[in-house]
Amino acid sequence: MATFISLLAEENARQNLVASSSLGMVWQRHIADSAQLLTHVPRETDLSWLDLGTGAGFPGLVISILRPDVHVTMVESRARRIDWLERVCAHLELEHAKVEGMRIEHVPERPFSVISARAFAPLPQLLDRASRFSTGATTWLLPKGRSASQEVLELRGWEHVFHVEPSLTDSEAGIIIGTLLGRKG
Template identity: 50%
Template structure:
């Protein structure tokens, strides 16, 4: 599906305004998050330094576009796997009141996530510092993962959090179609491919539903 490419910092801000109409408070929180992310990047490698001049395109709009693929109302839990520096989880949390669970196993990154949520007052965000397989199962309305694991492993680890109404939002870059084709047919039928708004060569796998034990065994 073709869409207009967000190709500049100005275009990124314009798209955010059109897509989400952020309040003044939300804009302030986005700006502060960007500042904190850039500052912390000097202490630990959160994002590639080469992407900082285009941070609104490469990281903020790139994360926010996932929310545009799940505009359902309600308070269903959004689980962001391997959240790292809070991408997309913190961006989603700024733009949406939905409860967000950020799953990250690295302590320094979790310390950063907690510091950001405290400073910009994101009380609906929970940070869990643990590998995914050590986290208790809870139903997720949405599961996102920007850079977590190969697709088959990602789904295998996270399917216990899914329900029949779960929306999966999985940016997979240039390899989306290839990774999808390697999955069992039952898994493939859950997903369709969307074009990224921030990279002409990147794609996002958008899926719906739950993979049961019988499906996991079929290839």
């Protein structure tokens, strides 16, 4: 993990991957915040994980580093970030990490065991764009900050079993966790 953090700090000087002010708290703000998602998935080794809008690799790269057996697909559309993510995957020899350098609409459809998105889009738009990767057995892990409970309460048009768990790294934040069963009606 230390190598990843070093690469992150180095690249952050060239492109704004994370807020510079958060680098001093990188373990809590980014690493632990991403790693806590693993507590909500089974330890089975045949997991496929889709991380939408992975940005600087949170949580996708962290999951790949901590669970190298998990097949992680990170979706990112910004060219400079795609290049950086691919370089990190190669440097850290993350065999099961893959970067889909395109918008989510262009990613080939296939089911995933886990779908995560950290600060990607409001819940209704996220489900509209990503539900095609989900089955009734897919676990959704969506760190949402203070808006988590409100987003679940206001969600209309979807059959789901979502609930909010408190974040272990931010007492004011929540993580939407659950399964999506499909559109209503």
